[in-house]
Amino acid sequence: SLDNLVELGPNNSAARQSAIRFVNSLSSSDPKYWGGTMPWDTLDAAFNDRLTDTIYFLSDGQPNKDRGGRSWGSDDYDSVANHYADLNADRVNNGDQSIKLNSTSVGLDSEWMQILSSKTSGEYIKVDDV
DSSP: OOSSOOOOSTTOHHHHHHHHHHHHHGGGSOGGGSOOOOOHHHHHHHHHOTTOOEEEEEEOSOOSBOTTSSBOOGGGHHHHHHHHHHHHHHHHHTTOOOOEEEEEEESSOOHHHHHHHHHTTOOEEEESOO
16 A cells, blocks of 8 residues: 555455455556565565564565665665564564565566565565566
8 A cells, every 4th residue: 555554364355455456457567667666664664563464575576776775786685685584583572473575576586585585484476477
């Protein structure tokens, strides 16, 4: 959602259907026109939300900038994944449930998303056609 985190559980079928419609709508345009990938605020909000236990992260696989606003590069892969793995460890140390971050890259193979999902006990998949 543009405004907030959304629960996609069985008690919120309208949000689930909206998410499915959004993903299905991606096939109607070229990925280069979808907009930028700046996931940091949303991922941080999810890791700070005590109710979140799973994240479904959909991206073209390449952020526009790193967490500090600088150019994104392969040297960011491990540091970003470690940042979220550390947030998960902090959650567990504070008595909260860890988050499983499942990521899907669309159109590009994304090594950093693979690392991110691996370090947060999630799964990574790549989709070539939407």
